[in-house]
Amino acid sequence: MKTWTPSPIAPPCEESQTAARARQARLTKPAGSLGRLEDLACRFAGFQRRERPQPPQAAITVFAADHGVTAEGVSAYPSTVTAEMVKNFVAGGAAICVLARAEQARLEVVDVGVDADLSALPIVHAKVRRGSGNLRREAAMTPAECAAALAVGQAAARRAVEAGATLLIAGEMGIGNTTPSAALLCALTGALPEVAVGRGTGVDDSTLAHKRRVVADALARFGQRRQPRPLDVLAELGGLEIAAMAGFYLEGAASGVPLLVDGFIATAAALAAVAIDAAVAPWLLASHRSDEAGHGTALWALGLDPLVGLGLRLGEGTGAAVCLPLIRLALTLHDQMATFDEAGVSGRDA
Known part of the structure; x- marks a missing residue:
């Protein structure tokens, strides 16, 4: 590992x-x-x-992983959709594939923790484990697994920069990942679950209330730790693809390449990256403000003002990709x- x-x-x-x-x-x-x-x-x-x-050459990396917390019924979709969507990425049918083609952006898909055997697919195989732990009841990752996921993101950023990228976008695919993102937002900023937790894939009112309880329980479980390090917070409450995105941001900034941040999950990963090393912050640009609850709070915590507000909440890096023509025109x-x-x-x- x-x-x-x-x-x-x-x-x-x-x-x-x-x-x-x-x-x-x-x-x-x-x-x-x-x-x-x-x-x-x-x-x-x-x-x-x-x-x-000069107008940048964008590279988009989509990190995919599953989440044990889906066992708590926090998503409108089953976790099997994660693997199915990765196959859709490979087939070129997902929204981010369409946008990457339109913008002639490099697109890479990385399996960092999908709970399925995807070895036959032409993607980057960097699975740390098959899905994270159920953060309501246990750590999402061990410290070693979190470090391994950070390294996956670090390696992906290096590949993109070595291939000529001058702008990096991190996307994600992982059913249930708005729950760890909300937990991270709460732990890193002090936000309450009522503010941080949203509907994700479109859950109803009763599931939303339950999802908030799940996050509150996860925070209570972890709250017994005194003065936790940012890496501990990420390991306990995050997810494999979120940790990989944080590593991607850290290495992108170290490479001197700007980072165009997508929606709620991407911004939670950026919060984790900045908590680990505040020097990442000047390299971040917020692309859009998602309709997902908590995204505005996360952007405020990072001091980021998004370029647009289009009511997007898809993830995958789509909101960031949509902003590429705007950046190109500004520089032109x-x-x-x-x-x-x-x-x-x-x-x-x-």
Whole structure:
């Protein structure tokens, strides 16, 4: 079983961001008139260490795993759907497959903990165990298993960067994974289950109330630990694919590549990554605000302002992939618009 070794993380380049802001001030438009597109361009200047950043080449990695907590009846779908959806990814029929093709983004699917034999599929086989433990009654993972899952994500980020990726997206597939995500949100931020726990795959009111009790019970079970380390929180209350996503974010930031964060589960993984190493935070961009309860709280805890709010709650990395054209256009505007001097247009102070 591989283990995770953290890599040092350097911050984005402030000088390049400053130069990009100066360029924005010279472009033929009123200052600030392109709104958050201007901020995006300047952020990417810092990421790429150049005044005029180029549209990124995105890589999407979908981590798949099952969750023992589904035995508590917290999802509207059976856990067998996880393996079935992985097969759908391979066939190219899932939403993230369609978006990756449209954006010409590299797409990789990683089995980090699916409770099925998927060895015949052309995916990355990195199974740590067949599904996590039932976090209501036991640790989701042992410390060694959590470290192994972090290492799976670390290796995936390295593969993507070595293949030429300049922007990373982590997606997930795992029936029941909004429950550990909510538990992590509560443990890492102090949020209450009533705020953090949502309907996930669309559970009814009685199941929602039950799901909140499950999370409360998991927190009570774990709450006996004093001053737990972030890695302990992740092992006790997380999931295999969530830990892999956290490792993916940690290594992406260490590689100097920006991380476009998807929805609720992805943001819970980002919370865990930042708790492990706060230096990840400047490399995070929030793509969208999910309709899943708790996502807004998780974004607030990370200090992230999402680019769009489209009512999405699918996961898989879809919300992040939808934002790729927006990023590309922001950087193209920054690069190709004329300055006042180039266009012979009088500036504001002329």
